[in-house]
C-alpha cells in the first residue's frame with residue numbers, strides 16, 4: 001500500500017484541535033486524529049481521560065466547543081438532526097456494555113436498526129438474510145431465537161456487533177470492546193474485530209485499556225493524555241518509548 005498521507009480522499013475521520021469541556025472540566029484540549037479508510041486505530045487513555053467523550057463527539061452525541069471534526073466528508077457540528085441520523089447509519093458504534101434490548105430476542109434486536117432505516121440498504125437486501133449473515137459473521141447463528149438474558153457477556157458483545165454490522169457501516173467505533181471479559185474471551189473479541197475488518201474493510205477506532213486488544217487489532221495507536229494526543233505510533237514503536245505517560249500502558 002502507498003504511504004499514508006493526511007487530508008487525502010481516503011481520510012474518513014479528521015479531527016483537528018478539538019476542545020470539549022463540561023463546565024470547568026476541560027476534557028479534550030486540542031486533540032488531533034486522522035483515520036484512513038480500512039485502518040484500525042487504537043486509542044488508549046486512563047479512566048476519565050475523555051475516550052468515551054471523544055466517541056460521542058464523533059457521532060454528534062456531544063457538541064464540541066471548538067476545532068475541526070470531519071466524518072466521511074461531513075462537518076459534524078454543521079449537520080442537522082436528519083443529516084446526523086443519516087451519517088450515523090454509516091458508523092457502527094459499540095458503547096461500553098452491550099445495550100441490547102432485554103425484552104427482544106436476538107433476531108428482533110438485529111432487525112431493529114433495519115426497521116428504523118429501511119432505505120439504507122436498498123431493495124435487494126432481505127431482512128432475514130441480513131440477520132442470518134450478521135449472526136454468522138459473529139459465529140452466533142444458533143442464538144437467533146434466544147433472549148439477551150440467556151447470553152454470556154462475550155455473546156452479548158458479539159450480538160451487539162452483529163447489530164452494528166447489519167447496516168454495513170464504513171466506520172466502526174468500539175468503546176472498550178473487551179472490558180469485563182476474561183482474557184480468553186477478550187482475545188476472541190479482538191480476533192473478531194480483525195475478521196470483520198478483513199471481511200468488510202471497515203475503518204475502526206478501538207478504545208481500549210486492554211493492551212493485548214490494542215496489539216492484536218491496531219495498525220496505529222494514540223495515547224490520549226491530558227486532553228491531547230500525547231503519543232502516536234505503532235504498538236511496537238510505542239512499546240519502546242521511554243516516557244512514563246506512555247510506559248504506564250505497557251506494563
Ligand SMILES: Nc1ncnc2c1ncn2[C@@H]1O[C@H](COP(=O)(O)OP(=O)(O)O)[C@@H](O)[C@H]1O
Pocket residue numbers: 022025027045046047048049050051052053054
Ligand atoms: N455528560 C457529561 N456531563 C458532564 N461531565 C461528563 C459528561 N460525560 C463525561 N463527562 C466527564 O468527562 C470526563 C471524561 O469522561 P469519559 O470520556 O467518559 O472518560 P473515559 O476516558 O473513561 O471514557 C470525565 O471527567 C467525566 O466525568
Ligand SMILES: [Mg+2]
Pocket residue numbers: 051052053096175
Ligand atoms: Mg469510557
